[in-house]
Amino acid sequence: MSDTVLEARNLTCTFMISAGAFRGRRPLHAVNGVDLTVARGEVLALVGESGCGKTTLAKIFLGLQEPSGGTVRLNGQPLSALARLDRARFVQPIFQDPYSSLNPRKTIGEIIALPLRVQGAPNPASWRSQVEDIMALVGLRPQLHDSYPNQLSGGQRQRVAIARALINKPGLVICDEPTSALDVSVQSQILNLLQDLRRDLNLTYIVISHNLAVVEHIATRVAVMYLGRIVEEADTETLFARPRHPYTAALLESVLTPDPSLGIPNTQLGATFPNPVDPPSGCAFHPRCRRATAVCAERAPRPVSLTDGTVACHLYD
Amino acid sequence: MGERILEVENLTVDIPLAVGTLHPVQGISFHVDRGETLCIVGESGCGKSLASLAIMDLLPKRAVRRADRLVLDGKDILNLPESRMCDIRGNTMGMIFQEPMTSLNPVYTIGNQMIETLRRHRRVSVEDARDRAISLLEKVGISAAASRLGQYPHQLSGGLRQRVMIAMMLMCGPDLIIADEPTTALDVTIQAQILLLLAELQREFNMGLILITHDLGVVARIADRVAVMYAGQMVEQGSAASIFTHPAHPYTRGLLDCIPIPGKTRRGQPLGSIPGIVPSLIGTVTGCRFAARCPRVLDVCATDPPFRDGPAPGQAYRCHLDSTGSEPGAGATP
Ligand SMILES: Nc1ncnc2c1ncn2[C@@H]1O[C@H](COP(=O)(O)OP(=O)(O)OP(=O)(O)O)[C@@H](O)[C@H]1O
Ligand SMILES: Nc1ncnc2c1ncn2[C@@H]1O[C@H](COP(=O)(O)OP(=O)(O)OP(=O)(O)O)[C@@H](O)[C@H]1O
Ligand code: SF4
Ligand SMILES: [Mg+2]
Ligand SMILES: [Mg+2]
Numbered sequence: 244m245s246d247t248v249l250e251a252r253n254l255t256c257t258f259m260i261s262a263g264a265f266r267g268r269r270p271l272h273a274v275n276g277v278d279l280t281v282a283r284g285e286v287l288a289l290v291g292e293s294g295c296g297k298t299t300l301a302k303i304f305l306g307l308q309e310p311s312g313g314t315v316r317l318n319g320q321p322l323s324a325l326a327r328l329d330r331a332r333f334v335q336p337i338f339q340d341p342y343s344s345l346n347p348r349k350t351i352g353e354i355i356a357l358p359l360r361v362q363g364a365p366n367p368a369s370w371r372s373q374v375e376d377i378m379a380l381v382g383l384r385p386q387l388h389d390s391y392p393n394q395l396s397g398g399q400r401q402r403v404a405i406a407r408a409l410i411n412k413p414g415l416v417i418c419d420e421p422t423s424a425l426d427v428s429v430q431s432q433i434l435n436l437l438q439d440l441r442r443d444l445n446l447t448y449i450v451i452s453h454n455l456a457v458v459e460h461i462a463t464r465v466a467v468m469y470l471g472r473i474v475e476e477a478d479t480e481t482l483f484a485r486p487r488h489p490y491t492a493a494l495l496e497s498v499l500t501p502d503p504s505l506g507i508p509n510t511q512l513g514a515t516f517p518n519p520v521d522p523p524s525g526c527a528f529h530p531r532c533r534r535a536t537a538v539c540a541e542r543a544p545r546p547v548s549l550t551d552g553t554v555a556c557h558l559y560d
Numbered sequence: 561m562g563e564r565i566l567e568v569e570n571l572t573v574d575i576p577l578a579v580g581t582l583h584p585v586q587g588i589s590f591h592v593d594r595g596e597t598l599c600i601v602g603e604s605g606c607g608k609s610l611a612s613l614a615i616m617d618l619l620p621k622r623a624v625r626r627a628d629r630l631v632l633d634g635k636d637i638l639n640l641p642e643s644r645m646c647d648i649r650g651n652t653m654g655m656i657f658q659e660p661m662t663s664l665n666p667v668y669t670i671g672n673q674m675i676e677t678l679r680r681h682r683r684v685s686v687e688d689a690r691d692r693a694i695s696l697l698e699k700v701g702i703s704a705a706a707s708r709l710g711q712y713p714h715q716l717s718g719g720l721r722q723r724v725m726i727a728m729m730l731m732c733g734p735d736l737i738i739a740d741e742p743t744t745a746l747d748v749t750i751q752a753q754i755l756l757l758l759a760e761l762q763r764e765f766n767m768g769l770i771l772i773t774h775d776l777g778v779v780a781r782i783a784d785r786v787a788v789m790y791a792g793q794m795v796e797q798g799s800a801a802s803i804f805t806h807p808a809h810p811y812t813r814g815l816l817d818c819i820p821i822p823g824k825t826r827r828g829q830p831l832g833s834i835p836g837i838v839p840s841l842i843g844t845v846t847g848c849r850f851a852a853r854c855p856r857v858l859d860v861c862a863t864d865p866p867f868r869d870g871p872a873p874g875q876a877y878r879c880h881l882d883s884t885g886s887e888p889g890a891g892a893t894p
C-alpha cells in the first residue's frame with residue numbers, strides 16, 4: 244500500500260473575482276495550500292461545507308483547472324508534464340449529475356465507447372465487446388446498448404457514467420457527489436457497485452460527498468476541508484470515533500443518523516459560512532469555533548502530524 | 561397532541577398528457593394535528609410535491625384534483641373559490657417550496673416581500689409589518705436583520721435564503737406549514753440548524769408541520785408520524801418509532817435496508833437494495849404498485865392490496881401480507 248497514486252504539495256488555486264461595481268477584482272483562495280497523498284487502493288473522502296474547495300481540488304487533479312501554485316504528481320509524474328490523453332487514461336471523473344453529463348444524442352454504446360475512440364485504442368474491432376463487458380460489469384443489460392440517455396432511469400444513467408469512466412481501466416477515479424442526485428434505493432446500488440469494482444479492478448477513489456453516512460461507509464481515509472485548507476485528515480475509523488478539529492466535531496454532530504429516539508442536534512455553529520473573498524484572520528474557523536482562544540484570531544494554525552492523522556488547530560500544537 | 565388541523569381523504573390528482581392520463585396521486589388519505597410533525601417520504605416522482613400542491617390548490621392548470629374531504633382547521637377547503645383560497649395561502653397555511661427561488665421574487669427586496677405578505681392578509685401599517693419582519697428575521701437567527709430588509713434574494717447564501725423563507729412564511733402566523741424538501745440543498749451543518757429552528761418555532765406557535773423529504777435521517781429525528789408514498793399511493797403510515805423499528809410494508813423495509821447506518825451496517829459491506837424501477841403511472845394502473853420490485857411478491861399481488869393494521873397502534877400498511885409476514889389465508893405458522 245506504500246505505492247503512491249497521487250501526491251499534491253502546497254497546492255493553491257486563486258480566482259480573481261469581481262467584488263462589486265467600482266471595487267475592482269479581488270482574490271478568492273478556493274484552494275489554499277493543500278498537501279495530500281493518496282495511496283493505491285485507498286478510498287479517500289473529501290468532505291466540508293459547500294464552497295470549501297472540494298470540486299476545485301478535484302478539477303485540478305483532473306487537469307480541468309490550472310492551479311495557481313504547487314505541484315501534483317500522478318503515479319510519480321508531474322501532472323503538468325503529462326499529455327492530455329495520458330492523463331485521461333490514468334484519472335477519470337464521475338460527476339454528480341447523471342442527467343446532464345451524458346450527451347442526449349448519442350446511444351449508450353457510443354457514450355461508453357467514446358474514451359476508446361478518443362484514446363485511439365488499439366483494435367477497434369474489439370471495442371464493441373469491450374463496451375459490452377463493461378456494461379455487464381456495471382449491471383447494464385446489453386439491450387440498452389442502442390438506447391438513448393432519456394430512456395434510462397437515474398441509476399442506469401449513473402451506471403453509464405461509471406462504465407464510461409472505467410472503460411480505459413484508469414488507476415484513479417474521482418467521484419464528485421456520485422450519488423447525491425439519486426434516490427436511496429438507487430444510491431445503495433451504486434455504492435455497492437463502486438465497492439465491487441474497486442476490489443475487482445484494484446481502483447483508487449477520491450470521493451467527494453456531503454453525506455457523511457456514505458463517507459463512513461465507503462471511505463478508508465477522510466480529509467476535512469474548511470475554506471480552501473485541509474483542517475484534519477485521518478483514517479475513517481479514527482476520524483469518526485475521535486474527531487479532533489472542532490470543525491470536524493461540529494460536522495459529525497450535525498449528521499442525522501436515522502435514530503428516532505434522538506432529536507435534532509444543536510451544534511451551536513453559526514450558520515454563516517465566512518465570505519471566501521474576505522476570510523477571517525488567523526484560523527479561518529475561529530468566528531464559529533466553540534473552543535477558540537485569543538491566539539486563534541491572530542495566527543493560522545499549522546498542520547500537526549499525530550500518530551494517526553493530521554490536524555491544523557492550535558489546540559493540538 | 562392537539563386538535564386536528566388538516567384532514568385529507570382520498571385525494572387524487574390526474575394530469576392529461578398526449579400519451580394518456582398520468583395518475584401521480586391516487587387516493588391518498590392522511591391528517592395532521594396542531595403541534596404535530598408528519599413527514600412524507602418516498603422515491604423521486606412518487607407524487608409528494610403534487611400532493612402538497614393539491615392541498616394548497618396550486619396544481620398546474622391542466623391537472624385535475626379530486627378528494628372526498630379536504631378540511632383545514634375544521635373548514636372545508638375543497639370547494640373554495642380562488643379568491644378565498646388566496647386568503648388562506650400564506651395566511652392560515654404556509655408553504656416552503658422545494659426550490660427557494662420560486663417563492664422569492666428576485667426583483668423585490670426581502671423587506672418588501674415580507675411586508676407585503678402580511679399586508680395582503682392583515683390590516684396593519686407598514687411600520688408594524690416592518691417591525692414584525694425584523695423580529696421574525698431575528699427569530700430565525702439572522703443577524704443585522706434591519707439591514708437585511710433592503711437586500712435582494714440573490715444577495716443571500718442558500719442557508720440565509722432558506723431562513724428568510726421561513727421568516728416570511730411565519731409573517732401571518734400560520735396554523736399549518738407544508739415544507740417541501742426545505743433542507744435538501746443545504747450543508748449538513750446548516751440543515752441541522754434549520755430543522756432545529758423549524759421544530760422550535762412549531763412548538764412555540766403550536767403549528768402543524770408537514771415535512772416532505774427523502775432523507776430518512778431527517779425523518780427519524782423530526783417526525784412524530786411518517787407517511788410513506790410509493791408510485792402515487794400511501795403504502796404505510798405510523799409513528800416514527802414504529803416505522804423505524806418495525807416497518808411493515810416490504811417497500812419501507814427495503815428503504816431502511818438501503819441506507820448505511822453507523823453501528824448497524826458494516827463499512828465496505830454491501831448495502832441492501834431495491835432492484836428495478838417504479839412503474840409508469842400513465843393509463844390504468846392496478847395491483848400492488850410495488851409488485852415488480854417486491855422480494856416477497858405473490859400471485860395475489862396483481863390485485864389491489866388492502867390496508868392492514870401494522871404491529872404498532874396507529875400503524876397501517878397496504879399489502880397482501882399480514883403483519884407476521886404470512887400469506888393471506890395461510891395460518892400463522894407455515
Ligand atoms: N471558476 C470560478 N471562478 C470564480 N470562483 C470560483 C470558480 N470556481 C469556484 N469558485 C469559488 O471557489 C470556491 C470553492 O468552490 P468549489 O466549487 O470548489 O466548492 P465545493 O467545495 O465543491 O462546494 P460544493 O460542495 O457546493 O460543491 C467557492 O467560493 C466558489 O464560489
Ligand atoms: N406539471 C406536470 N406535468 C406533467 N407531469 C408532472 C408535472 N409535475 C409533476 N409531474 C409528474 O408527476 C409525478 C409526481 O411528481 P412530484 O413532483 O409530485 O414528485 P415528488 O414525489 O415530489 O418527487 P421528488 O422527490 O423528485 O421531488 C412525476 O412522475 C412527475 O414527472
Ligand atoms: S402487496 Fe405484494 S408485492 Fe406489494 S408489497 Fe406486499 S408483498 Fe410486496
Ligand atoms: Mg462541488
Ligand atoms: Mg418534489
